Amino acid sequence: MMQTLYRNWWKYAGILLLSYVIIGGFFFEVPLLPVLHETIRNIYFHVGMWFGMMFILFVGLVYSIRYLLYNKADDDQKALASVITGLLFGVLGLFTGMIWAKFTWGSYWVNDPKLNGAVVGVLTYLAYMLLRASLDDGEKRARFAAVYNVFAFVLFFIFIMILPRLASASIHPGLDGNPALSTGDLAPEMRKVFFPAIAGWFIMAWWLFTILYRSIRIHFKIEEITENQ
Amino acid sequence: MAGEKIMVVALLLLVIFLGIIVFLFYIERRIAVSEKKLKKLEELQEGNELTEAE
Numbered sequence: 001m002m003q004t005l006y007r008n009w010w011k012y013a014g015i016l017l018l019s020y021v022i023i024g025g026f027f028f029e030v031p032l033l034p035v036l037h038e039t040i041r042n043i044y045f046h047v048g049m050w051f052g053m054m055f056i057l058f059v060g061l062v063y064s065i066r067y068l069l070y071n072k073a074d075d076d077q078k079a080l081a082s083v084i085t086g087l088l089f090g091v092l093g094l095f096t097g098m099i100w101a102k103f104t105w106g107s108y109w110v111n112d113p114k115l116n117g118a119v120v121g122v123l124t125y126l127a128y129m130l131l132r133a134s135l136d137d138g139e140k141r142a143r144f145a146a147v148y149n150v151f152a153f154v155l156f157f158i159f160i161m162i163l164p165r166l167a168s169a170s171i172h173p174g175l176d177g178n179p180a181l182s183t184g185d186l187a188p189e190m191r192k193v194f195f196p197a198i199a200g201w202f203i204m205a206w207w208l209f210t211i212l213y214r215s216i217r218i219h220f221k222i223e224e225i226t227e228n229q
Numbered sequence: 230m231a232g233e234k235i236m237v238v239a240l241l242l243l244v245i246f247l248g249i250i251v252f253l254f255y256i257e258r259r260i261a262v263s264e265k266k267l268k269k270l271e272e273l274q275e276g277n278e279l280t281e282a283e
Contacts (some may be wrong), residue, residue, distance in 0.1 A: 015250055022246060025237035213254060214260045221267055225274065 014203030016025045017113045017196045021048070023214040039103045045188070053089035054071035054207055056082045057153060059127070064107040064149035067142060076142035077220060081150055081213035083128050085205055090122040105171065114172035117159040124159070165217040 005012075025044040050205065060082030067075035097115070098108045109115065131148050137143035166172045187192060 015247075018246060019243060022239060023245050026235055026242075207253065211256055211260065214264065215256075218260065218263050218267060221271075225270065228274075 010203060011207055014200055014207060018204060021045075021193055021197040021200055025197070027147065028193055031189070035104055039100055039112055040190075042096060042100045043186075044193055046093060046100055048197040049089050049091040049096060050203035051198050052205035055202050057086040059206075059209065060086060060149055061153040064146040067146040068150075069139075069149060073138075073142065073147035073220065074217070076146060077216045078209075078213050079146060080132065081209050081216050083149065084208045084212050087122065087125050087129070088199075088208065089205055090118075090125065094122065094155065111171055112163040112164075112170050113167035114160070114170040116204050117163050121156040121159040124155050128152055138206045167188040168227055209211065 002102050025041050030038070030040050037045060060079045061083060063075045063079040067071070097118075101110060101115075102108050113163075127144060128148055131147050132141055135144060164172070
């Protein structure tokens, strides 16, 4: 019992943090700004999920580079798990963003460089999954996927960070600096929920990544055993 | 009225979130069982390979 508690402490911390974020996010004071009104509370979910996605995609990048350096199947499986987790967080981030857009901009989707860049970035990672599915040879698949993952990470940041800034016509916040992290971006009373939200979503992303990695490892091992027989 | 609605939405989200957490713990348990079975299978296979070599 104590061992389980000790082993899983970070999961419980994540659960507590996100439960606090849900309660605090809905009930704590927020500044009532024109256009945004109460929808500003979505920042704890939309931005948090998006940060969680960036974190786990970075983890995937690290494992892909590790695979290319050391050629260990484990690293490839971890990269795959992180991309799946990142995709899930990316889709959730887009979904929460669409809801937010509907209530502030009047439409679920507007033709905006930042929004279009985000969806193209997510599609870049969907292509990673397609690439994996199209190759039968295990080692070739892992190597190609690792190279593509490095490429996808760079492309993703070009799509969501660089291109919208070059276009400089986005209505999405955060064209100068990082949204919600720059000094005047977030009201002080919102920080007590926003920062726990970031930590909570990071932990949740990591937890999902470990679950996916373990199940992927089982899948590959069963494949290996049946191939050997 | 608006306050009640927010309360209901927040509670609903909390219940969904906790439901997902319970599901994740359940999946983890299932994975742990599968990992144990796989380890036994691998040990068995290693044993078979050794006897075949002998």
